[in-house]
Amino acid sequence: xxxxxxxxxxxxxxxxxxxxxxxxxxxxxxxxxxxxAPTLYHHFGNKQGLLAAMVEDRFTTHMRAAPSxxxxxxxxxxxxxxxxxxxxxxxxxxxxxxxxxxxxAEKLLAGLLNEIARQGRLRTAPEIAAxxxxxxxxxxTLSLLGGxxxxxxxxxxxxxxxxxxxxxxxxxxxxxxLSAMAVGFLAALDAxxxxxxxxxxxxxxxxxxxAAN
Numbered sequence: 001x002x003x004x005x006x007x008x009x010x011x012x013x014x015x016x017x018x019x020x021x022x023x024x025x026x027x028x029x030x031x032x033x034x035x036x037a038p039t040l041y042h043h044f045g046n047k048q049g050l051l052a053a054m055v056e057d058r059f060t061t062h063m064r065a066a067p068s069x070x071x072x073x074x075x076x077x078x079x080x081x082x083x084x085x086x087x088x089x090x091x092x093x094x095x096x097x098x099x100x101x102x103x104x105a106e107k108l109l110a111g112l113l114n115e116i117a118r119q120g121r122l123r124t125a126p127e128i129a130a131x132x133x134x135x136x137x138x139x140x141t142l143s144l145l146g147g148x149x150x151x152x153x154x155x156x157x158x159x160x161x162x163x164x165x166x167x168x169x170x171x172x173x174x175x176x177x178l179s180a181m182a183v184g185f186l187a188a189l190d191a192x193x194x195x196x197x198x199x200x201x202x203x204x205x206x207x208x209x210x211a212a213n
């Protein structure tokens with residue numbers, strides 16, 4: 001759906017109210033946005049649809065504001081962990097909507113992980129690595145929100161997990177072996193299909209997935 005001033009007002013109203021309290025009513029959102037309930041339903045279906053869209057928008061904006069570390073995607077991957085935790089600590093009521101955050105977080109990691117894969121430094125498929133990293137990141141953030149304010153263990157968790165999916169070797173055969181090469185080839189094939197036919201790409205992807213696993 002295209003953006004509109006009314007839709008933006010509803011998103012802003014929901015954002016402000018959720019920041020103030022975890023309990024947000026449809027009536028309060030509409031009053032703050034200056035619209036009637038049918039307008040909210042028209043744009044988002046219901047209150048939960050609005051809250052999900054708002055949290056996705058705010059989380060995406062926050063994560064894309066992370067410092068750019070284009071020269072080293074692995075360093076950027078580590079930084080994204082801290083940025084994710086920071087969002088949860090600064091927006092605990094927003095973060096409670098984890099069912100919305102998880103798929104968004106996995107999608108946002110895809111670019112970094114695919115770049116690492118193209119360098120031959122990823123030991124497993126990007127979608128699997130994203131699932132593992134986000135599950136751990138969410139778990140760590142929820143633990144911190146639950147009262148565990150020590151952060152040293154979260155750094156250890158991050159480094160341990162990244163170490164299982166990433167090889168620091170600049171030569172894939174020296175670090176990740178055939179698996180890392182296959183993952184890198186898959187990422188490159190997705191980015192540049194080349195002159196392969198559809199059938200050839202399908203067969204090649206099957207072989208590469210087998211080698212990657």
